[in-house]
Amino acid sequence: MNRSLPRVRACWLGSVPYRRAWDLQAELVRELREGTGQDTLLLLEHPHVYTMGKAASEEHLLWDEAERRRRVVEVVWSDRGGEATYHGPGQLVGYPVLDLAHFDLTIPQYLERLETSLIEYVRLLGIESEPGEPGFTGVWYGGEKLAAIGIKLNRSVVSHGFALNLTTDIDYFDGIVPCGHVEKRPTSFESVTGKRIDTQAAAADYSVQFGTVFGAELDWAPAETLLGAGRVTHEGTPVRS
Numbered sequence: 001m002n003r004s005l006p007r008v009r010a011c012w013l014g015s016v017p018y019r020r021a022w023d024l025q026a027e028l029v030r031e032l033r034e035g036t037g038q039d040t041l042l043l044l045e046h047p048h049v050y051t052m053g054k055a056a057s058e059e060h061l062l063w064d065e066a067e068r069r070r071r072v073v074e075v076v077w078s079d080r081g082g083e084a085t086y087h088g089p090g091q092l093v094g095y096p097v098l099d100l101a102h103f104d105l106t107i108p109q110y111l112e113r114l115e116t117s118l119i120e121y122v123r124l125l126g127i128e129s130e131p132g133e134p135g136f137t138g139v140w141y142g143g144e145k146l147a148a149i150g151i152k153l154n155r156s157v158v159s160h161g162f163a164l165n166l167t168t169d170i171d172y173f174d175g176i177v178p179c180g181h182v183e184k185r186p187t188s189f190e191s192v193t194g195k196r197i198d199t200q201a202a203a204a205d206y207s208v209q210f211g212t213v214f215g216a217e218l219d220w221a222p223a224e225t226l227l228g229a230g231r232v233t234h235e236g237t238p239v240r241s
């Protein structure tokens with residue numbers, strides 16, 4: 001008998017403040033650990049924000065408070081791994097909240113599959129990217145980072161995830177030392193190709209690669225299921241490009 005594929009609830013949340021998405025992940029992690037939750041893939045955008053991981057320090061913030069206010073960018077100290085990174089409009093953020101025991105994966109295997117799912121997706125966009133060298137996570141193109149990855153492990157449950165630069169304003173990365181390496185610069189789909197892409201459509205198309213790479217069946221849920229009515233900026237059902 002063939003083993004049935006694990007099912008993952010997927011949801012396009014639209015634009016959600018970082019702290020709200022962080023709180024939601026904590027709720028989903030708790031439910032999974034208690035045996036009452038579902039494996040979930042959250043896909044969204046954030047307003048301008050610098051998130052500081054466990055390895056970040058004040059020295060990784062290059063813009064002073066006045067410049068950050070002028071640029072309307074928040075700073076949040078996070079419990080994810082890694083150093084400083086930027087999130088903002090035009091960036092596809094993915095937070096898989098998964099119990100790795102349901103997928104029979106170790107952390108290295110999970111990270112490898114997450115990178116692979118992104119590499120396969122951007123290949124569909126016409127970009128041949130690659131995983132980072134040893135010690136550098138994420139997805140890279142021509143020595144520049146196209147997607148950042150930072151996760152948190154709570155027993156066998158992972159949270160946080162990736163940020164893929166699509167039409168992201170790369171100038172915002174000048175306000176931090178991204179991922180602790182000033183010499184490693186970011187890039188974006190738009191910077192590489194000169195083309196623009198809708199983030200919501202990208203979420204729908206990326207999810208296909210996620211399901212394929214992780215061997216999962218995705219069940220789409222409206223954003224209101226997780227965030228409540230009137231608390232997101234887009235409809236919950238993604239559109240295909």
